Amino acid sequence: MHDRIHHEGLLERRMSAEQAAALIKPGMTVAMSGFTGAGYPKAVPQALAVQMEEAHARGEDFQIKVLTGASTAPELDGVLAKAGGMELRLPYQSDPTLRKRINDGELEYIDIHLGHVAQYTWFGFYGHIDLAVIEVVGINEDGSLIPSSSVGNNKTWIEQADKIILEVNVQQAAAMDGMHDVYYGTALPPHRKPIMLVNPDDRIGEPYLRLDPDKVLAVVETDAPDRMTPFAAPDETSTQIAGHLIDFFGDEIKAGRLTDKLMPLQSGVGNIANAVLGGLATSGYTGLTAYTEVIQDGMLHLIRDGVIRVASATSFSLSPAGIEEFNSNIEFYRKRIILRTQEISNHPELIRRLGCIAMNGMIEADIYGNVNSTHVAGTAMMNGIGGSGDFARNGFLSAFLSPSTAKGGKISGIVPMVSHVDHTEHDTMLIVTEQGLADLRGLSPKQRARTIIEKCAHPDFQPLLQDYFDRASRESFGKHTPHLLDESLSWHHRFVETGDSRPAVAAQA
Numbered sequence: 001m002h003d004r005i006h007h008e009g010l011l012e013r014r015m016s017a018e019q020a021a022a023l024i025k026p027g028m029t030v031a032m033s034g035f036t037g038a039g040y041p042k043a044v045p046q047a048l049a050v051q052m053e054e055a056h057a058r059g060e061d062f063q064i065k066v067l068t069g070a071s072t073a074p075e076l077d078g079v080l081a082k083a084g085g086m087e088l089r090l091p092y093q094s095d096p097t098l099r100k101r102i103n104d105g106e107l108e109y110i111d112i113h114l115g116h117v118a119q120y121t122w123f124g125f126y127g128h129i130d131l132a133v134i135e136v137v138g139i140n141e142d143g144s145l146i147p148s149s150s151v152g153n154n155k156t157w158i159e160q161a162d163k164i165i166l167e168v169n170v171q172q173a174a175a176m177d178g179m180h181d182v183y184y185g186t187a188l189p190p191h192r193k194p195i196m197l198v199n200p201d202d203r204i205g206e207p208y209l210r211l212d213p214d215k216v217l218a219v220v221e222t223d224a225p226d227r228m229t230p231f232a233a234p235d236e237t238s239t240q241i242a243g244h245l246i247d248f249f250g251d252e253i254k255a256g257r258l259t260d261k262l263m264p265l266q267s268g269v270g271n272i273a274n275a276v277l278g279g280l281a282t283s284g285y286t287g288l289t290a291y292t293e294v295i296q297d298g299m300l301h302l303i304r305d306g307v308i309r310v311a312s313a314t315s316f317s318l319s320p321a322g323i324e325e326f327n328s329n330i331e332f333y334r335k336r337i338i339l340r341t342q343e344i345s346n347h348p349e350l351i352r353r354l355g356c357i358a359m360n361g362m363i364e365a366d367i368y369g370n371v372n373s374t375h376v377a378g379t380a381m382m383n384g385i386g387g388s389g390d391f392a393r394n395g396f397l398s399a400f401l402s403p404s405t406a407k408g409g410k411i412s413g414i415v416p417m418v419s420h421v422d423h424t425e426h427d428t429m430l431i432v433t434e435q436g437l438a439d440l441r442g443l444s445p446k447q448r449a450r451t452i453i454e455k456c457a458h459p460d461f462q463p464l465l466q467d468y469f470d471r472a473s474r475e476s477f478g479k480h481t482p483h484l485l486d487e488s489l490s491w492h493h494r495f496v497e498t499g500d501s502r503p504a505v506a507a508q509a
Contacts, residue, residue, distance in 0.1 A: 039150030069152020378419030
């Protein structure tokens with residue numbers, strides 16, 4: 001381990017995870033590293049959860065506020081949620097235990113655009129940060145830190161926290177040294193300056209995280225892998241969705257709105273996203289770029305095969321097989337992947353200037369193009385908005401992708417009115433299901449409705465949506481965006497009451 005810790009003073013602050021966790025006190029606001037199951041602290045949160053459970057058994061209250069980059073893993077979100085140790089969590093999560101506690105009303109959760117977290121922290125919107133727990137690859141002689149498999153908000157956490165606990169993880173490849181680009185040119189309004197990044201492969205910062213060694217309370221040595229669930233192979237539905245989008249790119253090239261290099265790609269995480277990336281490879285594209293949040297298996301393969309020339313992100317999101325591929329060829333990938341701070345990877349001005357193509361998932365869209373990507377039946381949190389809003393509002397193209405039905409056909413992905421709005425009709429250009437692609441650019445609300453119903457709705461729900469739209473067009477209070485207010489959320493109400501959003505006649509058919 002000594003070959004990872006080169007600062008003599010910090011070498012002397014080594015201690016066990018249990019000793020370090022004991023430095024975290026009830027009521028603290030604790031910022032932790034981690035972004036989509038990569039680069040999160042592995043040992044201290046688990047030790048902390050045990051201490052929380054022991055305190056609760058003694059009848060003592062022990063909860064903290066937890067801030068991260070995005071979702072983490074069971075060793076952080078899962079164990080702290082199970083221990084009842086979180087009073088508040090932000091900005092994004094995907095752990096089932098944590099999700100249940102949020103939806104049971106047992107802890108407060110703040111869902112926020114990932115591109116806003118760092119600046120809101122600087123503004124003081126989240127109050128004082130007592131402690132940061134950060135995973136790193138190593139510590140240099142001058143105390144600077146080699147970032148791990150995610151950068152996320154770590155720069156901000158290190159700057160803003162009173163004290164710091166470091167986890168030095170030897171499972172993270174030492175050869176990642178030099179892959180990161182940490183930008184220190186940001187400032188608070190009204191003194192901000194332009195960020196001089198004009199291409200996805202530009203480097204504008206430093207390879208290391210700056211650190212004041214006097215702030216470090218403990219250094220914990222770990223040897224544990226990132227944990228990501230392997231993605232399933234693309235199924236027929238995902239492949240069809242990907243095919244519609246790939247065909248659309250071809251049409252845009254013919255129309256002169258895109259070249260064969262497209263625009264920098266941003267892709268959400270999941271099987272559909274991987275299917276789209278795979279479709280790019282089989283369609284003959286080469287020399288593409290990516291300006292995104294995460295590098296997942298599909299994007300890694302495109303880099304390996306020359307489809308993507310360079311990829312900029314803030315984190316990896318790799319399956320165990322993807323991690324093995326990356327570590328086996330790390331010298332190759334280090335030249336083609338740049339990991340940045342979250343405030344840069346998700347910066348709205350950079351996304352707009354680079355002209356990103358945003359491809360993200362959704363829970364549902366309504367007939368006018370409003371998108372719900374976070375709430376089931378408008379009230380139960382799924383994961384969070386993540387970075388989809390950063391890219392959808394500012395990208396050159398914004399596409400939302402989803403199967404047309406869920407729960408074995410009981411729920412339609414296209415509804416009269418979404419039960420919760422994350423992305424308004426003004427930010428949605430493309431909606432894609434396995435049924436087809438709706439290009440909403442330049443269309444009025446009623447034109448959008450006709451296009452979405454025709455192109456994207458499942459045949460089982462298409463007549464119901466058409467009937468709703470026709471009646472709303474005749475009977476609505478206003479005719480610009482027709483709605484039947486007493487009926488617009490009835491599909492969600494039926495789902496909550498019966499588990500099936502279809503009317504009784506349709507459900508019996």
